[in-house]
Amino acid sequence: MEPINHVAGRAIPFGRKNVDTDVIIPAHWLKTITREGLGKGAFEAVRTEPGNVFTDPEYAGAPILIAGDNFGCGSSREHAAWALLDMGVTCVIAPSFSDIFSGNAFKNGILTVALPQEAIDRLMEVAKTDTIDVDLTTQSVTTPFQDRFTFDIDPFRKHCLENGLDEVGLTMAQGETISAYEARAKSNLPFLARTPATVD
Amino acid sequence: MTKTPRTLYQKIWDAHVVDTRDDGTCLIYIDRHIVHEVTSPQAFESLRAAGRPVRRPDLTIAVPDHNLPTTPRRDAAGNRVPIADPQSAQQLEMLEKNAPEFGIRYIGDADPEQGIVHVIGPEQGFSLPGATIVCGDSHTACNGGLGALAFGIGTSEVEHVLATQTLLLKQSKTFEVRVEGKLGAGVSPKDVILHVIGVIGTAGGTGYVIEYTGNVFREMSVEGRLTVCNMSIEGGARAGLVAPDETTFAYVKGRPYAPVGEDWDKAVAWWKSLATDEGATYDKSVFIRAEDIQPTVTWGTSPEDTSAIGGVVPAPEDFDDASKRDAVRHSLDYMGLTPGTKLTDVEVQNVFIGSCTNSRIEDIRAAAEVLKGRKKADNVKWAIVVPGSGLVKAQAEAEGLDKIIIEAGLEWREPGCSACLAMNPDKVPAGERCASTSNRNFTGRQGPGSRTHLMSPAMAAAAAVTGKLTDVRELAG
């Protein structure tokens, strides 16, 4: 996973509330076999709306998405996070997120920043013309106009994001503890510890 | 020192703790992992990208089931019959390639052992009592019928288990569902679990692991217990368990992956120690009288929308809760049902006997017993029986059940998930009704616009014969 310390650039001023994962990536995209390419299906229905921000060339490739309350509610599909990554978004700013979505986003190295609605309103304004700067180290969002909003983040998540550590990598780092369990299980629970396919 | 009494769930949990974090989250060891074609491609892709191997390929098996057509998979010359949907074909190809690349045993689409993930786990003796078992499908809970702690996981977790053979979990609360008394004639394990869900609701088990206790489960076959635990997820719980006992040991013994010799003796001794201790407490309990359970069907689009077959379609006003009234209004509209209609007057055009809930040999036998010497009603346009595995299929054929089924005018298919979720070509047409032995009656689950009524295999067979929802006890009389 790519480490994230700083995300700077244009932000897509979407702003909509209660965006569910079906809106982020519709169900018919779930039959894919890779994480790549889902960006094409991201916000598929919204893209057909006249004047929408996703087909506006102004925001093409923008690394930040600004949304409304309760972003990512609904089905737990991880494809929502993959779709955002594939369209180049590595940071989402909203007043609140669904738990499952923020978990999935984190697992995939996307920074979710929760800010009060007033801050969101201001950032939506700025995003129309200028860039936004999100700094994970100082936990702050700034604009070229001296705006500065600070945000909270779980210290463990921050550490993982900053170092590009994914959960799998973190657990793999505990390899010795796992091996110790396996050694215990081999004598205590041998019938679970092995199958006919086990080669000692 | 006296030990604190523990529940079955706590004992399995305690035996699998690799590490405990400060916030109480535990790293839990996973004993068995079954992989299928839908939720694994991205997990393998990530492993490959990071150059990570599968930690314990010997504790993992892979089998396709969700996308496979249930029509013959090989032509007369033994060549694969191409799968029409290119995306389904691609998912199958990926699993076929990924499993051997990572050293995992792959059970192929036309192998005799192929079948639905949750059917072949127990059947192969791969799923064992007291084991922690995961698979990228929520109905993994099914394996709890053996007394295993089994639950479904997402793709990131599939990757985590492949790479580390562990999962990060928080302990769940425990929920005892006790059913005692004598089940009436014609009342099957499926009726028991549909009734339970009707009582506790689809959110009743949220945050809990259910343990099914009482003489009804003690006296039930392992296959029946698998049916019950399968639908724990519809009751909101991530997993359901029945304590392993002599019935369980007799079921497991001699299966291909089951322990043998000294390992077997050790296993039985440990399994016997797993039952919930006298004096252990559950976070919540519900008691149900077996005599209150009738052959049960669903009328709505939530698994909690159950009724005894003798009942009528309810009205939204029958419910106290305003949001439930709303949901019922939507359900009835979608299902095309009028309140007050007798359930036995509701006509069906399709019948599906199969899915990981009800596709084992006892289920096929129960259906065949009803179908024997009878014919499918003319208004039933499509009726299929889909065995849960190639071995179930072979067993049923050895008993001549396939002939009874075909003579009654139903189709006898190849094993797979089929019309349970309609990812393959088996779909219920929009606006039509299906008497189904599967586990979910959600909007569009069996195909866009499909209307599902959940029930037992015997009840679905009875519906095939009369063309209506039917009380199987009256048919027999």
Ligand code: SF4
């Ligand atoms: S039969 Fe249905 S519920 Fe069971 S594994 Fe297949 S799709 Fe899931």
